[in-house]
Amino acid sequence: MQIRKSDHFQRLNIKELLGIRVEKICSEQGKVLLSNGTSLNYDGLVLATGARPSSLNIPGDDLPGVFTLRTYDDAKAIVRRCDQVSSAVTVGGGLIALKTAAALKERGVQKVTVVIKSRQILSRQLDPLSAEIVKRALEKLELQFVFGVNPIAFEGDRRRGLSEIILEDGSRLSAQLAVVGKGVTPNQELALAVGGKQNRGLLVEPFLSIGRENIFAAGDVIEVEDPITGEFTTSALWSLASVQGRVAGYNALAAMRGKPLQRYIPRLTRMNATEFNRIPVVSVGHIDAQGEDVEIFKGGPSLKSPCAHRYLVFKGPRLVGAALVGDVDQAGPYANLIIRGLPVRHYAKDLLRGNVLKTILTRLT
Ligand SMILES: Cc1cc2nc3c(=O)[nH]c(=O)nc-3n(C[C@H](O)[C@H](O)[C@H](O)COP(=O)(O)OP(=O)(O)OC[C@H]3O[C@@H](n4cnc5c(N)ncnc54)[C@H](O)[C@@H]3O)c2cc1C
Known part of the structure; x- marks a missing residue:
């Protein structure tokens, strides 16, 4: 590639x-x-x-059939294995575990389960309602979810590879393929x-x-x-x-050469745009901001999409986070407002309605 x-x-x-x-x-x-x-x-x-990729460091995580995903070779190995299996598990509630789960399903793996320690998917990127909309979209692909637990062991044998995953509540999931997406080191x-x-x-x-x-x-x-x-x-x-x-x-x-050095100007480290089962999703900035000066405005659906949801996070006068699901047309302007740190709290309702460009042009210029 x-x-x-x-x-x-x-x-x-x-x-x-x-x-x-x-x-x-x-x-x-x-x-x-x-x-x-x-x-x-x-x-x-x-x-x-x-x-x-960070390892789970649990028994059996070196069995054939247990993967992480970082390189093209990892992807090819997962594809080779997935053509031979009927059930698979992905571990983690982030983009890699979810996208991989959807892709495995698309490639014909009969049963795909996502195991997530936290209580919602994409907890760093989305508010609970947006996450629920995305989860339902994924459930329409027949993905299954298990929340609130981590795996504690992978079981199987060296010849045939993974056969079962044991979860910390003692339950077991039958799977011949697992992809662990629990962050990176x-x-x-x-x-x-x-x-x-x-x-x-x-x-x-x-x-x-x-x-x-x-x-x-x-x-x-x-x-x-x-x-x-x-x-x-x-x-x-x-x-x-x-x-x-x-x-x-x-x-x-x-x-x-003894010349002046360039300073790295910090940029947003949280910015994701993707789609799940044809539902576009954008998350920018500090979605989980806390504090007395934090205000949340949320709403939807929009005319464009019955499952659209917007979640805007203001800290004092500034917009600091935006999660958009279903209708992401204004993602660029929202991101721009977040990056520029303009005092736009006063126009929160306009912004929630999606009138971002109009608000910028008529009120801030
Ligand atoms: C599945 C997946 C999907 C992603 N999707 C997106 C996306 O949609 N959008 C996005 O913005 N980001 C995405 N990312 C993240 C993005 O790929 C990384 O942020 C980016 O590749 C980081 O670049 P890098 O050069 O720092 O590291 P890498 O791309 O990891 O490159 C590091 C290189 O250094 C080599 N190396 C390591 N140690 C040594 C050594 N001792 N000697 C010589 N070479 C060494 C490695 O082999 C590797 O080739 C994704 C990542 C993954 C895994």
């Missing part, structure tokens, strides 16, 4: 070394040791090692070994330096501040990884 033309890097005069890992950074010598036994010298280094070991610091992800300074000379980092491996929630978090968004990569690459070169 290629997203760039095969000569993309060549044209940029970038040499690709595929299938080779960096095993160690020797920062004193400005050198990285590679898995093929050779080494490379550097003047500037950008770590963009991404993240790996940043690949920060290389950086930590040279003195990088970690919290949820690798800590970086505003110029995306890890605090060691000429070493910068970008993408899923780092944590950054979300300008709306104020929290420091990993982002797991392609768009942010790209922007950060550009800043880190620029700064690695600028530092070498």
Whole structure:
């Protein structure tokens, strides 16, 4: 699967070394040791090692038939297995577990169950009612849901692979395939070994330096501040990884040449647009904001869709979060209001009706 033309890097005069890992950074010598036994010298280094799926660390999680989903190879292995099974389980209430469950059903797996520890799906992205609308849309695909429990073991044998999943309430689900989607762990070991610091992800300074000379980092491996929630978090968004990569690459070169560095300007880390069983869903910003100055406006349906629901979160005068289900036409303008932090609480009812552009044009300009 290629997203760039095969000569993309060549044209940029970038040499690709595929299938080779960096095993160690020797920062004193400005050198990285590679898995093929050779080494490379550097003047500037950008770590963009991404993240790996978090493991459940429970018995049987290495059985054939138990998967996580990160790479194209993972996807191909799941597809190969799913053609031979009648029941499957996905674990987690987030986008990966839900999208995978729907895809397995679409590929003809008879029984697909989603096991979710929390009480609703997409709890970071959606309010309970929006989540319920999405869940019902997925139930129409005949997906089943089990809430409030985690798996505690996968059972089966090495030859035939997974056969059962045991849940923490003692119940059992028969399944020959499981896909675990319980978040990711940043690949920060290389950086930590040279003195990088970690919290949820690798800590970086505003110029995306890890605090060691000429070493910068970008993408899923780092944590950054979300300008709306104020929290420091990993982002797991392609768009942010790209922007950060550009800043880190620029700064690695600028530092070498003694030029001024670029500051990374924090961007929204919570922004998702997707669809479930033909129902579009958008979630932007701080949906689960708390505090005395937080006000919620919710409503629907709209003329456009009988299952449409809007959920707007205001903190003081600012719109800080929007969840849209069924009718997402105004998603861009809502996101824009959130990012710009304009004082729009006064127009909350207009905004809830979906008159976002009109409100911006007539009242704020
Ligand atoms: C199933 C799935 C669906 C997604 N869908 C979306 C979406 O719709 N929209 C969106 O914005 N984001 C999406 N994401 C998230 C997005 O893919 C990531 O945020 C993005 O890929 C992060 O880019 P990255 O370069 O930081 O890390 P990665 O893309 O993970 O790349 C890291 C690379 O570094 C390599 N590496 C790691 N360690 C070493 C080492 N020691 N030496 C050499 N190489 C190393 C890895 O092999 C990998 O190739 C999705 C992710 C998944 C898994």
